[in-house]
Amino acid sequence: EAGVAQSPRYKIIEKRQSVAFWCNPISGHATLYWYQQILGQGPKLLIQFQNNGVVDDSQLPKDRFSAERLKGVDSTLKIQPAKLEDSAVYLCASSLAWDTDTQYFGPGTRLTVL
């Protein structure tokens, strides 16, 4: 079974530029999560989708971050414009359903904002 795929793996941008990350969850997984992991910290949930609907986006900085999950499969997370403090690893995870506890994580995208 293929795992969660993410791209790109690394991205370096200047502050105020925009960037987008892509995630392909495990086939059949209805729930998709985006986490932000700042160096030396645990992952922090940004947004949770159930199929193509948002379940929880309370921690998403909506003035600059946006995410979508079209057709309930792949998802994109966008930052526009980026700030220095957005430098982090962005992790995508998926699970069978919103109340299924086991989440499977992708390898992440390491973003550096200069």
Place this chain on the structure above:
Amino acid sequence: QQQVKQSPQSLIVQKGGISIINCAYENTAFDYFPWYQQFPGKGPALLIAIRPDVSEKKEGRFTISFNKSAKQFSLHIMDSQPGDSATYFCAASNTGKLIFGQGTTLQVKP
């Protein structure tokens, strides 16, 4: 109330020794307590998990001890191996939303 506090921040253990990592939580609504292992450049991977209706769960060399009254849980790694060197995160959740601890970097010396 949504925080999960993890200690120690780093840990060095000799090969064959026991590694112990502790976590504490406040929210009594949490009903699922997993431990994740993360290697450099990789995403976290589920190691072992427990629900609050049991006090201990063992899978191979990994054991979770859970103290509901104290709102604490811990990971014990028996016979620690150099391949166990990684960052370990405890987490707690309610309805699928995981709250992670700060992480513990474990180094197992040969």
